[in-house]
Amino acid sequence: MAKIKTRFAPSPTGYLHIGGARTALYSWLYARRHGGHFVLRIEDTDRERSTQESVNVILEGMSWLGLDYDEGPFYQTERFDRYRELTQRLLDEGLAYRCYCSKERLDALRQEQMANKQKPRYDGRCRDLTEPPEGAGEPVIRFRNPLDGEVVVEDRVRGRVVFRNSELDDLIIARADGTPTYNFTVVVDDMDMGITHVVRGDDHLNNTPRQVNLYRALGVEPPVFAHVPMILGEDGKRLSKRHGAVSVLQYRDQGYLPEAVLNYLVRLGWSHGDQEVFTLDEMVSLFDLEDINHSASTFNPQKLLWLNQQHIMRAEPAHVARYLAHHLGERDIDPADGPPLEAVVAAQQERAKTLVEMAENSLFFYRDPADYEPKAARKNLKPETEAALVRVRDLLSELEDWRPEAIHECVLKAAEVLELKLGKVAQPVRVAVSGGPVSPPIDQTLALLGKEATLRRIQAAIDWIDRQAAG
RNA sequence: UGGGAGGUCGUCUAACGGUAGGACGGCGGACUCUGGAUCCGCUGGUGGAGGUUCGAGUCCUCCCCUCCCAGCCA
Numbered sequence: 001m002a003k004i005k006t007r008f009a010p011s012p013t014g015y016l017h018i019g020g021a022r023t024a025l026y027s028w029l030y031a032r033r034h035g036g037h038f039v040l041r042i043e044d045t046d047r048e049r050s051t052q053e054s055v056n057v058i059l060e061g062m063s064w065l066g067l068d069y070d071e072g073p074f075y076q077t078e079r080f081d082r083y084r085e086l087t088q089r090l091l092d093e094g095l096a097y098r099c100y101c102s103k104e105r106l107d108a109l110r111q112e113q114m115a116n117k118q119k120p121r122y123d124g125r126c127r128d129l130t131e132p133p134e135g136a137g138e139p140v141i142r143f144r145n146p147l148d149g150e151v152v153v154e155d156r157v158r159g160r161v162v163f164r165n166s167e168l169d170d171l172i173i174a175r176a177d178g179t180p181t182y183n184f185t186v187v188v189d190d191m192d193m194g195i196t197h198v199v200r201g202d203d204h205l206n207n208t209p210r211q212v213n214l215y216r217a218l219g220v221e222p223p224v225f226a227h228v229p230m231i232l233g234e235d236g237k238r239l240s241k242r243h244g245a246v247s248v249l250q251y252r253d254q255g256y257l258p259e260a261v262l263n264y265l266v267r268l269g270w271s272h273g274d275q276e277v278f279t280l281d282e283m284v285s286l287f288d289l290e291d292i293n294h295s296a297s298t299f300n301p302q303k304l305l306w307l308n309q310q311h312i313m314r315a316e317p318a319h320v321a322r323y324l325a326h327h328l329g330e331r332d333i334d335p336a337d338g339p340p341l342e343a344v345v346a347a348q349q350e351r352a353k354t355l356v357e358m359a360e361n362s363l364f365f366y367r368d369p370a371d372y373e374p375k376a377a378r379k380n381l382k383p384e385t386e387a388a389l390v391r392v393r394d395l396l397s398e399l400e401d402w403r404p405e406a407i408h409e410c411v412l413k414a415a416e417v418l419e420l421k422l423g424k425v426a427q428p429v430r431v432a433v434s435g436g437p438v439s440p441p442i443d444q445t446l447a448l449l450g451k452e453a454t455l456r457r458i459q460a461a462i463d464w465i466d467r468q469a470a471g
Numbered sequence: 472u473g474g475g476a477g478g479u480c481g482u483c484u485a486a487c488g489g490u491a492g493g494a495c496g497g498c499g500g501a502c503u504c505u506g507g508a509u510c511c512g513c514u515g516g517u518g519g520a521g522g523u524u525c526g527a528g529u530c531c532u533c534c535c536c537u538c539c540c541a542g543c544c545a
Contacts, residue, residue: 011545046544103543110541119473120541140543158476167474167541175543182545206475206540229477229538236537264483267494271484274493293484296538300482303495313508350508357507376505411504426504442504 004036005196008062008069009186011043012054015247016061018299019201019231019239022265026228027199028067029266029287039193040072045185047077061248065258066280074193076185083180086188086218087141087173095217096173098139099126121169138176143184143214145170151209156226156289158202163209171210183207187214195223199289202227226289229269229296239299251304255327255354257315260308268297277310309353317345320355327359328366338366339448347440347448361438365448368457369435372464376437385428386465388418392429393458402451404443411442432461 233243
C-alpha cells in the first residue's frame with residue numbers, strides 16, 4: 001500500500017478563501033491522520049490573473065493556520081516542459097489530436113445546441129482530420145475521449161457516481177499558444193506527485209470523468225476522490241465577498257485564533273457526535289472522509305465567534321499572549337510597558353470574544369485612559385460616589401502588600417465603613433482606573449495595574465468629579 | 472436546455488427501519504463587584520404527495536426547491 005498523500009492546489013488569483021481553507025484542512029487532516037504527506041501546489045497557469053502577491057497571501061494564510069506542508073510549494077508554470085512532453089506523447093499515441101476550430105465556430109455551435117435543447121459541447125469535427133484544413137490557424141490540442149462506455153467514480157463523500165462517456169466531449173488539453181489547461185495539468189501533477197487522495201470542492205465533481213479518462217490514457221490508476229460540498233452565503237449562493245469576510249487573513253486581523261477558525265471549518269460539513277469544540281489533536285485523531293456531510297453548508301459568523309470565545313477561554317494564557325501582543329502592537333502598545341502579558345490574558349480570557357476586543361479592553365493596563373465612557377461616568381463618577389473613591393484611595397495608599405487578596409480587603413472595608421454594597425464601591429473604582437464599566441474582578445484589576453497607577457487614576461477621577469460639579 | 476449533486480429547528484449537525492437530540496442564535500430567569508463568564512428554563516425542524524412496512528427522517532415512486540458543470544478560468 002502506497003503512502004497516503006493529499007494536496008491543496010489553489011490558484012493564486014486573490015486571497016485564501018475560507019472554502020479553500022476548509023478543503024486544505026480536510027486534506028491536511030487526512031494526511032496527518034494516516035501518517036501521510038501533504039503537498040502544496042500552486043496552480044498558476046492562468047498567467048493573466050495569477051500574481052505573486054496572491055501567492056504570498058496563500059503562503060501566509062497557510063502559515064497562520066498552521067497547515068504545514070511536507071512538499072512544495074510546487075508551481076505549475078515551472079512544469080511546462082513536462083506537460084508538453086506528455087501532450088506530445090498522447091499525440092504520438094493517437095490519444096490526442098489537433099483541432100483547428102475557431103472560437104467563433106465553437107460559440108455558434110454552443111448556441112445552436114442550446115437552441116436544440118442539447119448539451120453544449122464540442123462536436124468532434126477535427127477528431128479524424130489527417131491534414132490541416134485550408135487557411136487554418138494555430139491549432140489547440142484536444143484529448144480523444146472515449147465515445148462510449150461509462151466512468152464510475154467511487155467517491156468517498158458522494159458514493160458511487162456514474163457518468164456516460166457519450167455526455168463528455170474531447171476537452172482541450174493545450175491551447176494554441178502551447179500552454180496547458182486545467183484538466184490536463186491537474187492529472188499530470190497528481191500523477192507525478194503520487195497523490196493518492198484528491199479532496200476538493202464538489203464544483204469539480206463533473207470534471208472528474210474527464211480526468212479519469214486522462215489518467216487511463218496516461219496509463220495510471222486515478223487517485224481516490226472526495227468531493228466536499230460548497231460553503232454558501234445566507235442567500236444560498238456561493239460564499240463571496242458580498243456576504244462578508246471570506247479571506248482567512250481577515251479573520252486573523254479581526255482577532256480570531258487560528259485553532260478557532262480551524263474548529264469552525266472542520267465542523268462545517270463534518271461532525272463527531274455532538275461535540276462542538278475540538279483541539280487540533282482531536283481533529284487529527286477523529287477526522288475521516290466518510291463522516292463528511294453530503295449537503296452544502298451555510299457560513300455562520302455567529303457560531304465562529306462563539307467558538308473563538310471558547311478557544312480563547314480554554315487556551316493557555318501564554319498561547320493567547322503571543323497573538324494578543326500582535327494586536328497590542330497594532331495599537332502602538334509595547335507589552336513590556338505594563339503588567340506581564342500572560343497575567344493580563346489570564347484576567348481577560350473570560351471577557352473577550354476576540355483578540356481585538358481583548359486588546360481594546362486591555363489598553364488601560366498600559367496607558368491612562370484618555371477619557372471615561374460617558375454612560376459609565378454618568379452613573380459612577382458623581383458627587384455621591386466621591387466618598388467611596390476617597391476612602392478606597394486612602395486605604396490603598398497605606399497598603400504595602402499589593403496583592404488581590406489584600407486589595408479586596410481594602411475595598412470591602414471601604415464598603416463597610418460607608419455602609420454601601422460592594423458594588424457601589426467597586427464600580428466607581430473600576431470606571432476610575434479603566435475608563436469603563438467592564439474589567440476583570442476589581443482586586444485583580446488593581447493588582448495588575450499597580451499601586452502607583454491605581455492611586456493616580458482614582459485621584460484623577462476624584463478631580464474630574466470636582467470639576468464636573470463646579471460646572 | 473443537457474448532465475451531475477443535494478434537501479432535519481433561523482444556522483451547523485446527531486438519530487442501527489424502532490424515543491427527532493446537541494450546539495449556535497433568539498427569548499426569559501438565577502448569580503451579594505462589572506459581567507462579555509457560569510448555571511437553569513423556553514422557543515424551534517424531517518420540502519410535498521403517494522407507496523412498502525407492525526413501524527420511515529431513514530427504503531421506493533412522482534412532484535417541488537437549491538447548488539454545481541457545460542471558458543482555449545481554475
